[in-house]
Amino acid sequence: MKRREFLTIPARSLGGSLLYTLAGDPVILQGQDGTVRVPLRFFTEAEALIVAAASERILPRDEAGPGASDAGVVLYIDRQLAGPYGRDRRRYIKPPFMASFPEHGYQGKESPREIYRAGLAQLAGFASLSNAEQDAKLRAIEKSLFFQLLRTHTVEGFLCDPMHGGNAGLIGWQLVGYPGPLMSHRDEIDKNLGQPWRRQPKSLSDILGRPVKGWEEVDL
Amino acid sequence: MVSGGTGSMRVPVSVFNNGDGVTRLVAALSLRLWRLFYRMPSGAARRLVPRASGVSQAGLIPDAGIIEPVVKRLKPVDVVIVGGGWSGLVMAKELVTRTALSVAVLERGPARKLAEYAAGMDEVDYNIRLRMMQDISEETVTHRHSTAAAAVPVRQYGSFNPGTGVGGAGEHWGGVSYRFDEHQFTMASHLRERYPAKALPENLAVQDWGVTYHDLEPFYWKAEQMMGVGGKAGNLNGKIVEGGNIFEAPRSHEYPNPPHKTNYLMAEFTRGASELGYHPYPVPAATLTENYTNPDGVSRPACAYCGFCSRYGCMIGAKAQPSNTLMPILAPKKNFQLRPLCWVRRIVHRNGRAEGVVYSGPNGEEILQPARIVVLASWTLNNTRLLMLSGIGERYDPATGKGTLGKNLTHQVCVGLQVFFDKPLNSFMGAGGLGMAIGDFEGEEKLEGGVLRGGGIRSQSSGDGPISAFGRIPPGEVQSGWGSEWKKAALRWYDRMGSMMFEGDHFAYRQNYMDLDPVYKDKFGDPLVRMTLDWTDHERSQEQFFVKMPPQQNLWVAGGSGRQPRL
Ligand SMILES: Cc1cc2nc3c(=O)[nH]c(=O)nc-3n(C[C@H](O)[C@H](O)[C@H](O)COP(=O)(O)OP(=O)(O)OC[C@H]3O[C@@H](n4cnc5c(N)ncnc54)[C@H](O)[C@@H]3O)c2cc1C
Ligand code: SF4
Numbered sequence: 001m002k003r004r005e006f007l008t009i010p011a012r013s014l015g016g017s018l019l020y021t022l023a024g025d026p027v028i029l030q031g032q033d034g035t036v037r038v039p040l041r042f043f044t045e046a047e048a049l050i051v052a053a054a055s056e057r058i059l060p061r062d063e064a065g066p067g068a069s070d071a072g073v074v075l076y077i078d079r080q081l082a083g084p085y086g087r088d089r090r091r092y093i094k095p096p097f098m099a100s101f102p103e104h105g106y107q108g109k110e111s112p113r114e115i116y117r118a119g120l121a122q123l124a125g126f127a128s129l130s131n132a133e134q135d136a137k138l139r140a141i142e143k144s145l146f147f148q149l150l151r152t153h154t155v156e157g158f159l160c161d162p163m164h165g166g167n168a169g170l171i172g173w174q175l176v177g178y179p180g181p182l183m184s185h186r187d188e189i190d191k192n193l194g195q196p197w198r199r200q201p202k203s204l205s206d207i208l209g210r211p212v213k214g215w216e217e218v219d220l
Numbered sequence: 221m222v223s224g225g226t227g228s229m230r231v232p233v234s235v236f237n238n239g240d241g242v243t244r245l246v247a248a249l250s251l252r253l254w255r256l257f258y259r260m261p262s263g264a265a266r267r268l269v270p271r272a273s274g275v276s277q278a279g280l281i282p283d284a285g286i287i288e289p290v291v292k293r294l295k296p297v298d299v300v301i302v303g304g305g306w307s308g309l310v311m312a313k314e315l316v317t318r319t320a321l322s323v324a325v326l327e328r329g330p331a332r333k334l335a336e337y338a339a340g341m342d343e344v345d346y347n348i349r350l351r352m353m354q355d356i357s358e359e360t361v362t363h364r365h366s367t368a369a370a371a372v373p374v375r376q377y378g379s380f381n382p383g384t385g386v387g388g389a390g391e392h393w394g395g396v397s398y399r400f401d402e403h404q405f406t407m408a409s410h411l412r413e414r415y416p417a418k419a420l421p422e423n424l425a426v427q428d429w430g431v432t433y434h435d436l437e438p439f440y441w442k443a444e445q446m447m448g449v450g451g452k453a454g455n456l457n458g459k460i461v462e463g464g465n466i467f468e469a470p471r472s473h474e475y476p477n478p479p480h481k482t483n484y485l486m487a488e489f490t491r492g493a494s495e496l497g498y499h500p501y502p503v504p505a506a507t508l509t510e511n512y513t514n515p516d517g518v519s520r521p522a523c524a525y526c527g528f529c530s531r532y533g534c535m536i537g538a539k540a541q542p543s544n545t546l547m548p549i550l551a552p553k554k555n556f557q558l559r560p561l562c563w564v565r566r567i568v569h570r571n572g573r574a575e576g577v578v579y580s581g582p583n584g585e586e587i588l589q590p591a592r593i594v595v596l597a598s599w600t601l602n603n604t605r606l607l608m609l610s611g612i613g614e615r616y617d618p619a620t621g622k623g624t625l626g627k628n629l630t631h632q633v634c635v636g637l638q639v640f641f642d643k644p645l646n647s648f649m650g651a652g653g654l655g656m657a658i659g660d661f662e663g664e665e666k667l668e669g670g671v672l673r674g675g676g677i678r679s680q681s682s683g684d685g686p687i688s689a690f691g692r693i694p695p696g697e698v699q700s701g702w703g704s705e706w707k708k709a710a711l712r713w714y715d716r717m718g719s720m721m722f723e724g725d726h727f728a729y730r731q732n733y734m735d736l737d738p739v740y741k742d743k744f745g746d747p748l749v750r751m752t753l754d755w756t757d758h759e760r761s762q763e764q765f766f767v768k769m770p771p772q773q774n775l776w777v778a779g780g781s782g783r784q785p786r787l
Pocket of ligand 1: 302
């Protein structure tokens with residue numbers, strides 16, 4: 001059996017509250033300090049460190065607020081790749097594989113897992129580079145399918161329901177002002193026209209008052 | 221044999237957005253779509269004889285595998301219905317409530333419960349990974365642009381999202397509930413009357429339907445009552461009513477329910493359209509606008525504008541779905557059986573009569589269900605394929621124009637336009653049927669540039685999840701699609717984009733058709749259906765017509781609140 005891999009991450013990646021100062025600057029309040037060891041499902045620790053560093057360059061923590069690492073994006077991607085999506089459980093994967101027009105979508109043989117494995121192999125040593133060096137490396141591969149997936153998954157992991165492992169502490173939803181999957185907007189839909197309607201967000205489990213599992217947990 | 225439901229409730233409607241949030245020029249980029257003869261002598265079912273007609277355009281289809289032996293032979297029923305979507309379950313309801321016939325519906329997907337839908341309010345699993353859709357790894361379709369090209373399979377979903385399970389695509393549809401207009405039923409005669417022969421596109425194969433709008437009007441009305449459609453009539457028995465779609469065909473009744481509430485985007489669309497002299501009206505919606513009890517006695521609550529609508533099932537049953545509108549009537553009936561996880565593979569027939577179907581049951585066993593009547597309600601592509609696999613009908617040959625099976629494949633001509641606003645839209649609120657539209661370009665009067673048929677222009681607020689909404693930035697704002705500058709622009713423009721869609725008639729052409737794919741197979745080893753379809757100059761001119769409408773025709777910009785349109 002494969003040796004179990006862990007990723008050691010700052011505890012803040014597992015939650016935090018986003019507040020704004022009077023000047024409007026975002027501040028992240030953390031409940032926990034120190035680090036936590038999280039078991040990985042698909043990545044090796046070295047791979048996870050690269051993904052964490054690269055997704056942080058895609059969606060960095062900056063003056064505008066938290067970034068990919070604050071939301072635990074790497075854990076989201078790890079779980080997605082370990083689940084049905086990562087192994088192409090629902091893609092039509094019968095041969096022959098032929099190149100075709102872009103409108104036919106991705107026609108390749110490789111699954112998301114395989115695309116990541118190969119892409120990450122090209123980025124060995126990435127995690128220890130400077131920000132500028134990391135950006136240059138990513139710029140060089142930004143047209144690749146691997147990078148496109150990484151970019152898409154970073155946004156997903158930043159703004160997903162926390163049941164999927166990302167958006168820790170609802171930090172992404174707090175940042176954009178998304179209230180979560182509230183059951184009703186009947187009283188608001190035709191009011192406050194042109195005005196933001198913002199609430200402290202809630203996850204689906206919070207709203208339903210019972211745990212909800214993502215697809216990656218039930219269809220392994 | 222009855223072949224029902226080769227289409228949908230209303231064929232060319234839907235808000236196909238690719239999940240990446242990009243609706244621009246859907247038409248231009250999108251074709252991303254999107255015999256065995258049983259002998260049944262008395263006694264046990266025997267083995268099958270290989271099918272007779274295995275020749276396709278591109279050559280011989282290797283034998284699709286003989287199903288043998290049939291493990292189980294069931295007691296006959298009167299009617300077997302293939303497919304449990306709107307078409308199949310409406311047919312079942314009519315039969316079961318009005319006759320004593322025994323009816324069995326065979327549905328390849330699972331049964332569903334209302335409770336699952338609340339737990340399904342998740343953007344990743346349902347809007348991005350499309351958890352409710354058909355499992356495309358088992359069976360998909362192939363597409364090529366012309367007979368000269370090789371077809372490739374649709375390997376993952378783009379804009380083309382077939383349904384599965386009890387309720388079919390009717391569970392995760394948007395609830396936008398239009399009728400065809402009068403000319404759409406008699407398109408061939410209409411075009412011939414209106415235009416000289418030389419103005420018509422080459423290879424046009426459009427035919428009149430054979431039924432007219434007026435034949436169907438009472439049934440539209442019946443369906444709208446069943447679903448509880450909300451809207452405002454613009455033509456009541458020939459009387460024009462302002463505030464509705466004044467270009468629509470006459471209705472015998474006002475809608476069963478009033479229109480949806482109006483949000484910011486709709487208010488702006490209405491203002492812009494009115495200033496330009498157009499006639500905005502609320503999109504007709506099967507997402508209930510009020511609590512409602514239909515003539516069958518089925519009650520459903522008003523829509524809560526939760527925004528998890530198209531691609532999701534409704535957690536309160538406000539959106540008309542077969543599961544909440546038809547199943548309450550069907551489930552208690554003694555002469556009705558619903559069998560989920562039953563995948564029909566062949567229609568059994570002899571001497572020109574259907575005698576039942578063979579299907580693969582929940583455990584993969586081959587089962588023969590004899591029936592006096594077989595109804596095909598498995599949706600256009602599946603119905604066609606099932607007939608072809610069963611050796612029924614004459615397959616269409618585009619070279620000679622002979623044959624009807626697979627002929628005249630059509631798609632949707634949809635062109636999207638994005639408009640950016642300075643103020644937030646709260647676009648996470650919404651409903652599949654929520655929106656405004658104009659019908660001013662539906663007829664022919666205002667068309668230019670060789671466009672023979674126009675279409676509706678619509679703006680929907682169907683509910684945007686934060687992932688799809690993030691990163692919608694006006695063109696030219698930032699160079700990169702990632703990094704700090706991009707992130708700041710994405711935050712600045714978050715919740716500021718609305719879209720508008722033109723949806724026009726797609727004509728049937730001689731070269732667009734369906735047959736069986738010679739290479740790719742489903743999970744059983746049967747050939748997939750192959751679509752041969754390409755856009756012609758007419759669809760391109762429809763697209764250009766919409767895209768190039770003079771700037772003042774851009775509705776929101778006219779209204780004063782929107783920014784430059786993005787294509
Ligand atoms: C995301 C989305 C949004 C949409 N929004 C709108 C909208 O707003 N307005 C509108 O008018 N239309 C809309 N549509 C289209 C509309 O939902 C469909 O056209 C309509 O529901 C089709 O109904 P049907 O019963 O004909 O087919 P389906 O719903 O496809 O039902 C066919 C059933 O047959 C089953 N089946 C197939 N093959 C077999 C087999 N071999 N054996 C057993 N069972 C089989 C399938 O699993 C399926 O359940 C939308 C579609 C989608 C995908
Ligand atoms: S928007 Fe309305 S109809 Fe649609 S799922 Fe939510 S409550 Fe149901």
